[in-house]
Each structure stands twice: as C-alpha cells, then as structure tokens.
Amino acid sequence: MMRSAFLAVAGHRYTKRLITETAAGRAVADRFIAGDGLDDAVSTARQLNEQGMSVSLDHLGEHVTHIDEATTATKSYLACLEAIADEGLDANISVKLTQLGMGMDDDVAAGNLDQLASAAVAAGTSVTVDMEESTYTTATIDLYERVQAVHGNLGIAVQTYLTRTTADLDRLMALGGHIRLCKGAYAEPADVAYQTSDDVNRSFDRLAATLMSADGVTPAIATHDDARIAAVLDHASDRTAPWEFQMLYGVRRDRQRALVAQGHAMRIYVPYGDAWYPYFSRRLAERPANLTFFARALAGG
Numbered sequence: 049m050m051r052s053a054f055l056a057v058a059g060h061r062y063t064k065r066l067i068t069e070t071a072a073g074r075a076v077a078d079r080f081i082a083g084d085g086l087d088d089a090v091s092t093a094r095q096l097n098e099q100g101m102s103v104s105l106d107h108l109g110e111h112v113t114h115i116d117e118a119t120t121a122t123k124s125y126l127a128c129l130e131a132i133a134d135e136g137l138d139a140n141i142s143v144k145l146t147q148l149g150m151g152m153d154d155d156v157a158a159g160n161l162d163q164l165a166s167a168a169v170a171a172g173t174s175v176t177v178d179m180e181e182s183t184y185t186t187a188t189i190d191l192y193e194r195v196q197a198v199h200g201n202l203g204i205a206v207q208t209y210l211t212r213t214t215a216d217l218d219r220l221m222a223l224g225g226h227i228r229l230c231k232g233a234y235a236e237p238a239d240v241a242y243q244t245s246d247d248v249n250r251s252f253d254r255l256a257a258t259l260m261s262a263d264g265v266t267p268a269i270a271t272h273d274d275a276r277i278a279a280v281l282d283h284a285s286d287r288t289a290p291w292e293f294q295m296l297y298g299v300r301r302d303r304q305r306a307l308v309a310q311g312h313a314m315r316i317y318v319p320y321g322d323a324w325y326p327y328f329s330r331r332l333a334e335r336p337a338n339l340t341f342f343a344r345a346l347a348g349g
C-alpha cells in the first residue's frame with residue numbers, strides 16, 4: 049500500500065529534516081495547519097464560524113516521552129478551552145491520549161483528560177478523543193469510558209479499517225456522546241485491519257448506517273470521499289436527531305462549503321502548533337498528489 053510505504057519513509061530522520069527544515073515543506077504544511085500559535089487557531093476558527101462551520105481545535109502533539117510534556121499539553125488545551133469561551137467560538141477540542149500521557153502512565157492520562165472534560169463543561173463545549181495506532185485502541189476506549197462515565201461531554205473517533213470496530217461501536221454507543229467515524233490514517237497490519245479500499249469503504253458505509261440510526265449518540269461523519277458522503281446522505285432524511293459531517297482544514301474546501309450551503313452541519317478539524325510533522329506526514333501519505341505539490345515546491349516551481 050502506498051500509504052504504508054510513505055509512512056515508513058516519513059519515519060526516517062532525513063525525510064523529516066527535508067520536510068521540516070525547508071521552506072518548501074513548510075509551505076505545503078501551511079495548507080493543512082492553521083499556524084504555530086493559539087492566536088492562529090482562534091482566528092482560523094473565527095473565519096470558519098463566519099462561514100457557517102463549527103470547529104475542532106487540535107494542539108498538535110502525540111507520543112510524549114516524558115510525563116511533564118503531558119502536563120504541558122494539558123495546560124495548552126486548558127488555554128485553548130479558555131479562548132473558546134472568551135471568544136465565543138463554536139468550537140471544541142480534539143486530543144490524542146498519547147499526548148496526555150497514555151502509554152507511560154494511564155492514570156495520569158485519565159487525570160489529564162478528566163481536567164479537560166471539566167474545563168470543557170465550564171466552557172460549554174466538548175472534547176473529542178482522536179483514535180491513534182491499533183496498539184492503543186483498547187487503552188483509548190478504556191480510558192475514554194472512565195472519563196465519559198463521569199462527565200458525559202466527550203466524544204471519540206473510530207476507524208472503519210479496523211475489523212474490531214463493529215464490536216467497539218456497540219460498547220461506545222452505550223456511553224452516549226459524539227462518535228466520529230473515519231477510515232483510519234495509520235499503517236496497520238492485515239491481522240487487525242482491512243487492506244483494500246473496497247473493504248474499508250464497505251465497512252464505512254455499514255458503520256455509518258448503524259450510527260445514523262442510533263439514538264443517544266451524535267454521529268460525526270468524517271470523510272472527504274464523495275461516495276461515502278452520498279451513502280450517508282441516503283440515511284439523513286430519516287434522522288431527526290443531530291449529526292454532522294467533519295472534514296480536515298485545507299482538504300476539499302469547495303466540498304465543505306457546498307455541504308454547508310445545502311444545510312448540513314459541518315465541523316472542520318483545525319490543527320495548530322509546531323509539532324506538525326506526524327500529522328502532516330499522514331496527510332501526505334493519504335494522497336499521492338500532495339507529494340507532487342511538495343516535490344514541485346522543493347524544486348522551486
């Protein structure tokens with residue numbers, strides 16, 4: 049698979065330097081990232097709100113290697129929630145549990161998520177837990193369940209490339225909240241994940257139908273794929289409870305605007321911060337044309 053091959057290359061130090069230390073790399077990354085600071089995220093969120101879209105702010109970072117970094121990340125998200133309330137933004141936050149300490153000390157990570165959930169209640173908003181590599185799926189769901197049982201204002205992402213997701217959804221739907229359905233962005237082996245796009249798409253359409261007919265949860269359909277969007281819209285007229293589309297900042301802006309013009313709720317995932325390389329490499333990997341943009345920018349053309 050092209051994605052797996054690129055993600056393997058992206059892990060090399062040389063590739064990282066080529067992308068992060070050249071103007072070309074930064075220029076292409078700017079398309080997908082709001083900027084380095086919270087101010088950049090706030091002004092991007094404001095612009096998107098003005099266009100009728102809500103936002104999920106992601107302060108980039110994952111797999112921290114020291115527990116102090118998890119504390120710092122938690123503080124940065126608390127500042128973000130304060131800004132959301134102060135600026136009256138229609139926004140929530142998206143967090144990766146490995147950024148909050150999961151994998152090093154799961155109790156610390158649960159405490160950090162708990163703090164964010166409380167602060168989000170105070171700010172009148174919610175927290176979405178991103179889903180990471182399959183080695184963390186069980187820990188992510190366990191930790192999510194602990195904090196969601198207390199606060200009730202969380203949501204979580206599930207990946208349709210994982211064969212386990214049908215069973216996970218049963219467990220997660222019982223916890224309420226919002227559930228973001230996405231295909232999955234990591235390179236995963238055949239014993240846990242579908243390997244062909246047909247299988248991943250079939251799984252997406254089936255799980256989207258389950259979510260769209262579920263009571264007590266808010267489906268968040270996260271895709272830029274026209275065929276998946278059309279399949280979900282087939283169920284939309286039967287659904288009276290809230291649900292939304294979600295797309296990534298900088299990806300298919302025309303489609304984002306068109307769906308809003310048709311009256312659909314749209315939330316844009318807006319990443320910011322200087323730790324943008326892993327996020328950006330996943331965006332490059334999922335679309336070969338992005339690599340061409342990068343190669344052209346590198347050549348100065």
Ligand SMILES: Cc1cc2nc3c(=O)[nH]c(=O)nc-3n(C[C@H](O)[C@H](O)[C@H](O)COP(=O)(O)OP(=O)(O)OC[C@H]3O[C@@H](n4cnc5c(N)ncnc54)[C@H](O)[C@@H]3O)c2cc1C
Nearest residue numbers: 178179205230231232233270271272273294295296317331
């Ligand atoms: C809001 C949101 C949150 C997400 N959260 C997670 C998460 O928590 N965990 C996780 O594993 N994954 C997450 N993802 C990523 C997701 O799993 C997919 O990797 C990604 O969305 C690409 O899949 P697609 O459904 O858009 O379909 P694809 O078939 O990959 O893309 C369909 C079309 O969309 C356009 N497109 C897609 N990606 C790009 C791109 N990078 N650059 C330019 N054009 C593109 C192209 O036109 C492409 O033909 C999230 C995605 C979204 C939209």
